[in-house]
Amino acid sequence: MRKVLERIYLAIILIFMYAPILTLIVLSFNSSKSRAKWGGFTLKWYINLLSDEAVASALFNTLSIAVLATIFSTIIGTFTCIAMIGLSSKLRSIIMGITNIPMINADIVTGISLMLLFRFLHISTGFTTILLAHITFNIPFVMLSVMPRVKNINFYVYEAALDLGASRPYAFFKTILPDIVPGIVSGALMAFTMSLDDFIITYFTKGSGFETLSTLIYNEVKRGIQPEIYALSALIFVVVLVLLMIVYRAPQAKTKEK
Amino acid sequence: MKLFKSKRSAGLMASPYIAWAIIFIVVPLCMVFYYGLTSADGGFTFDNIATIMKPGYIKALKRSIVLAIISTLVCFLLSYPLGMILASMKLKKNAYIVTLFILPMWMNFLLRTLTWMTLLEGKGVINTILEFLHLPTLNIINTNGAIVLGMVYNFLPFMILPIYNALNRIDENVINAARDLGAGTVQTFLRITLPLSMPGILSGITMVFIPALTTFAISTMLGGSKILLIGNIIEQEFTQLYDWHLGSGLSIVLMIFIILNMIIENLSDNGGNN
C-alpha cells in the first residue's frame, strides 16, 4: 500500500514537471499559430527554426561559452581546492568566504557588479565579458563539489605511497586524484549546467549584437512568442534526454565488460 | 600532511584564483557599494538605500519576500517526501530516476518559464481544455499565484537535489539502531532523519529562496509586468532608468536580506549539529 502511494506521489511530481514540456512539444507540431486551436500537423516551425540564423548563432554562443567556462572554472577550481590543503586555516577560510559570495549572492547583484566593473575598465561587453562572468560564477560550484572530496582525502595512503618510494606526482595521481575525480566531474557538470541555464548574469554582461539562447528567448517573449520557440524547446528537450540516456548507458556497458 | 613541500608552494598554486576572486568578485562588489552610497554628483549619501522606504519600492520588496517564502515552502513540502521516497528506493543501479527529477534543469530557464505562459494565458492551453470540457476557466496568469507557480516549477530541482543527497547519505545503520533502541517511526524521523538531512534542507532553501527573492524574468513573463518584484525594480534602474546609484543602493538592500538569510541558516545549522 505504502509503495503504491509512493509511486503515485512520484508520478504526480513527474507529471507536474513534464506535462508542460510535453505540451510545448505538441504545440511545436501545430500548424496554427494560435495556442487555442489545433490546425493540423506540420513541421514548418522546425524548418523555419533550422533556417533561422539568429537562433543558430545564439545556440552556438551559448554552447561555446558554457564549454569554455566549464573548462576554465573546473581547472582553476580544482587546483585551488588542492592548494587549500597546504594553506593556513585562516587564509583558507578567507578564500572560502570570498568564494561563497557569488553562490550566495543574488545573480542580479553579481551581474550588475560585473557590469559596473566592465564599464569602469572600458571593456566593451560581448563574448569575452560573458565568458569571464561565467567562469567567475562557475568556480564556486566546482569548488563546492571538489572541496568535500579534498577534505576526505586519506593522506595515510598518500604517505604510505611516498614511504614505498613513489614520487610525489606519481603518488598524487595514484592515490589522491582518483579520490577527487568524482567531485571534479560533478563540479564540471554543475558548472556546465549553470552556464547553459544562466540568463540574469548574461543579460547584464552582454553587448550589442550578441545573444545567447536565454537572452534571445527573453527578447522573443517580449515581442510575442512564435511557434519556432516551441520547436526549439522540443529539440533541446530531446537532446537533453538523449544525452542523459547515453551517460547512463555508458557506465552500465562498462560494468558489464568487467 | 605533506602534499606540499611548503606553504608557499600551496600559496602559489592558489594565487591565480585569489587574483581572479579579487578582480571579479571583490572589486565589483566594492563598486556596487561605491555607487550605492554616492549620489550622481559623487557625494556620500544614504538616499539610494533609503529610497527602499518609498511606497512603490517597499511594496515590491515586501511582495518579493512573501512570494519567495511561499515558493520556498512549497518547494520544500514537495521535495522532502520525494527525497525520502527516492532515498528509500536504494537506487544504486538506476539512478536515472533521480536524474529524471532534475532533468528539467537542463532545459533553458526561460523556456521553462515560457511553458507556463503558454499554459496559463487567457486563451492558453489549460483554458482551452477547460472550455472544451465546459468547465470554468482559470484566470491565474498575471497574478501572484502564477509567479509562485513559475518559481516552484523553475526552482524545484534545486530543492530536490540537496535534500535527496542528504537523505541518501544517512547511514541506514543509524536508523536501524534507533529503531532497535525502541524509537517509533515519528521519533526516528524527528530525531535522526530530519536533523541529519538539515544541511541538505538548508542548502535547498538557499538555492530556492535567493533566486526567488531576486528574480525579474519570472515576474515579467508570468506577471504581465503588473507585478513588480524588487528584482524588476533593480533591473529597471539599470536597463531603463539609467540610475546606477539607485540601482546599486537597492542592490545593497537586497544583499542585506541575503546576509540575513545566511545568518539564520548558519544559526540553525549549528543548532542542528548540537
Next chain:
Amino acid sequence: MKRRIVSCLLTAAMVIPMLTGCGGSDLSKYPNGKLYVYNWGEYIDEEVIDEFEEEYGIDVVYDMFETNEIMYAKLAQDNSAYDVVCPSDYMIQKLIEHDMLKELNFANIPNSANIGEQYFEQSKDFDPENKYSVPYCWGTVGILYNQTLVDDVVDSWDILWNPKYNGQILMQDSVRDAMMVALLKNGYSLNSTNPDEIAVATADLITQKPLVQAYVVDQVRDKMIGGEAALGVIYSGEAIYTARENPDLVYVVPKEGTNVWIDSWVITKESKNVENAEKWIDFMCRGDIALKNFEYITYSTPNDVAKENIEDEDIKNSKVAFPDLDSFPTESYKYLGYEADRLYNDAWMEVKSADY
C-alpha cells in the same frame, strides 16, 4: 573514467576554435566593415537589411529595443555600442542635451530631400537646427479595440477605466505612454510637470490596474490580433497591419487628444562607423526602400516619394495611415529634465508595484 573525461575536454577544446574559425571571417562578403543598428522591435522589413548589406558590403548587426528609456540606458552605458539609432522626439532632445549624438553631414545623406519639409519643421521642436536627426516614421497613439468584444462607443480614454472590460485592457509598459493616457483623461498636458497633476494621474492608473490584463509593449499587436484582449493602447502605425490580420480591430484617436510623435534616425557621438551609418540613413530615405518599409510595417512615412508611390489608393488616402492632425488635439512629448523624469519614474513605479 578519467580517460573519458580528459578526452571529452580535449574534443571540446578542439571543436570550439574550429567552429569559431568557420563562422568568423566574413571579410570577403562584407568588405566595408560593420554597422550596429539599434531600432524598435518590428520596425523594419528585414529584407531591407539584407538589401543594404548586399548593396554596400556592410555587415549589419541589428538589435531591437522596446522603449526609448531602454535605448537611452544602453547608449548612456556605452555610447559606442551602436552607430545608428531610431529614438523618438523627446528622447532625441534628451540625447542632444546630454551630448550623446553626432551632427549629421547631410551632404552624405542626399536622399533626406525625399522627406517632407513639414516633418523637418516639426522636428525643430526637439532638434532646433535639424542637425542631428532624419525622420523615419511618425504617428499618433490611440486605442485599438475589438468590435466584437466592445459595444460601447470608443471615443475617449475614459473607456480604459470601464469596469465592463475587466481583464480585457492592454496598457503600454512605458512611462510616458502610460502617464499620457491618464494625464489626457484628466485634461492635463501630456508634458505636465505639476506634481499634483501627476499624483492625480498616478492615482487614476492605480485605480485602473485591476482592469488591466497586462502592461506590454510589442505584444499589444499579437494579443489584439489573437483576440486575447478587447482594448489596447497602441501606436497608429499598427492599425493597418492589425486590421489586415483581424478585421474586427478598429483604431481610434480619443477626443481628448493624443501624442504626435516622430521617430528619427540619429548617429551616436562615439560611433565607430559613421560613414556606414550615414549610408544607412540615406538608404532608409530612398523612395523605394521607404515604400517597402511602409508596406511592411505600415507606420506613416514622412517620405514624400514613398507616399506618392503607394499603389493602394485606400491606404494612400487612409485617415489612419496619414491622419489629419487638425481633427483632434495634439501635443508632442518633450524631454522634461532630470527632476521631472524622477517624478514620472517614481509615479510609474508606484503604479506598477501597487496591489490590485
